[in-house]
Amino acid sequence: MSNRGSNPGPHTGFPAGPGAAVWRMNEIACHAVVFLVQNVRMNPTTVNTSPYLATAFANDRAHVFHSWSAQGQISPVVIAGAKGSRMWDDKGNTWLDFSSQLVNVNIGHQHPKLVAAIQEQAGRLCTIAPGFANDMRGEAARLICELAPGDLDMVFFTNGGADAVENAVRLARGHTGRHKVMSAYRSYHGATGTAITLTGDPRRWANEPGAAGSVKFWGPYPYRSAFHSSSVAEEGERALQHLSDVIMVEGPHTIAAILLETVVGTNGILVPPDGYLAGVRALCDRHGIMLICDEVMAGFGRCGEWFAVNKWNVTPDLITWAKGSNSGYLPIGGVVISRRIAETFRDRPFHGGLTYSGHPLAAASVVASIGIFKEEKIVEHARHLGTDVIGPELAKIAAKHPSVGEVRGLGVFWAIELVRNRATREPLVPFNAGGAAAKPMVELMTACKAGGVWPFAHFNRLQVTPPCTTSDDEIREGLAAIDKALEVADQYCTA
Numbered sequence: 001m002s003n004r005g006s007n008p009g010p011h012t013g014f015p016a017g018p019g020a021a022v023w024r025m026n027e028i029a030c031h032a033v034v035f036l037v038q039n040v041r042m043n044p045t046t047v048n049t050s051p052y053l054a055t056a057f058a059n060d061r062a063h064v065f066h067s068w069s070a071q072g073q074i075s076p077v078v079i080a081g082a083k084g085s086r087m088w089d090d091k092g093n094t095w096l097d098f099s100s101q102l103v104n105v106n107i108g109h110q111h112p113k114l115v116a117a118i119q120e121q122a123g124r125l126c127t128i129a130p131g132f133a134n135d136m137r138g139e140a141a142r143l144i145c146e147l148a149p150g151d152l153d154m155v156f157f158t159n160g161g162a163d164a165v166e167n168a169v170r171l172a173r174g175h176t177g178r179h180k181v182m183s184a185y186r187s188y189h190g191a192t193g194t195a196i197t198l199t200g201d202p203r204r205w206a207n208e209p210g211a212a213g214s215v216k217f218w219g220p221y222p223y224r225s226a227f228h229s230s231s232v233a234e235e236g237e238r239a240l241q242h243l244s245d246v247i248m249v250e251g252p253h254t255i256a257a258i259l260l261e262t263v264v265g266t267n268g269i270l271v272p273p274d275g276y277l278a279g280v281r282a283l284c285d286r287h288g289i290m291l292i293c294d295e296v297m298a299g300f301g302r303c304g305e306w307f308a309v310n311k312w313n314v315t316p317d318l319i320t321w322a323k324g325s326n327s328g329y330l331p332i333g334g335v336v337i338s339r340r341i342a343e344t345f346r347d348r349p350f351h352g353g354l355t356y357s358g359h360p361l362a363a364a365s366v367v368a369s370i371g372i373f374k375e376e377k378i379v380e381h382a383r384h385l386g387t388d389v390i391g392p393e394l395a396k397i398a399a400k401h402p403s404v405g406e407v408r409g410l411g412v413f414w415a416i417e418l419v420r421n422r423a424t425r426e427p428l429v430p431f432n433a434g435g436a437a438a439k440p441m442v443e444l445m446t447a448c449k450a451g452g453v454w455p456f457a458h459f460n461r462l463q464v465t466p467p468c469t470t471s472d473d474e475i476r477e478g479l480a481a482i483d484k485a486l487e488v489a490d491q492y493c494t495a
């Protein structure tokens, strides 16, 4: 039994005041509170015999300082184990993990071959400094370059996504000799100095003024167009014209890079209109600007492609990657670098480095993960799930529930955008809602969890982002639970 002596108990609402919205976002998306989860199946498939399980909650509350949270306002569920697409807590409640944790467990939990590869490498060599050559690091780099488009042919390894973005920007600045970087509103690029400055969501606000040289623009979002577009194609064209205008007034010769999420993740699963990425590429080419595609979330199967850019046949100058590369079994990320940029640093040093760059244990997990993806045709399966199961099922859900304004996505990367009124598109909760304003989303997430599914929630959206390895039946099971839970959201509809 768990010892919950210091458990502050279930929360009934959200805190008010500065930081509340960020707390709320994290609350809904990640930590999840004890919200009266009374459901659910009681059949975890393995027993956790850790001697620390019983004290996990008390130790967490006493000593673990959590990300993005007001520390006194959270009550994390103690996860005792996970396998495939399911996870369970210390009381035996189980959930379908439709969030893939932080949209990174693309291969599913505890894939036996990936676990074995890590164990094998741990027995061989746990760590070696980045200055040495290493078999697993070299092979991971070779495999990633093989999957990347065009002349992207070298890899700089990092510990995760934010530092991949930091170093991609450093490479672009070093290559061009320019300083400014343009990035989109409604984006997330990580929580380190430059990455959070370039982020286009409220997580940036408390970190401002941040690094110099960041310029924001609007990307395409047909459902809530910043350009008053009346079609997806028009949205793509107008978004490109807007970007071109911002480049003009900023001075193209001052801009080192345009950084964008190939498919925007946390901020809405915004799939670019056909032609948009090619248009951005053309603008970059015209002005000598580097194109950095951030595929930390969108890459490695999430969009039904190895790299999402492959879907549109666009070759960026730099691609950042992390999460799905090894499903977060160990921390790793990196930048795939074009030959042209790499050449800049042939006789001139690159001024960046990390103690764990290309860590052999993490690199071995990337090698094994890519092998498993190929063997089990996981990218193809993710594409099939999007096209044949999730897309059609979500279309049925949209037709049934007045609270569903739009469903959109591809692969295993989907958003259900919730509204109070389909005609006016008034969001179910306001942008960045916290406190009482976020109540409908809290209730919806509570209903989902009670039904045995754990989606990702952000602002007025449920995001359906299960592991790429989820079976068709598990997808249907999870979507049936979401379908039922949406009755809670429907009650808030005014039309």
Ligand SMILES: Cc1ncc(COP(=O)(O)O)c(C=O)c1O
Residues within 6 Å of the ligand: 102, 159, 160, 161, 162, 163, 165, 188, 189, 190, 191, 261, 265, 266, 294, 295, 296, 297, 298, 322, 323, 333
């Ligand atoms: C698109 C994107 N870029 C960068 C990051 C930052 O990655 P990390 O949390 O590994 O630093 C994230 C994290 O969610 C992301 O979604």
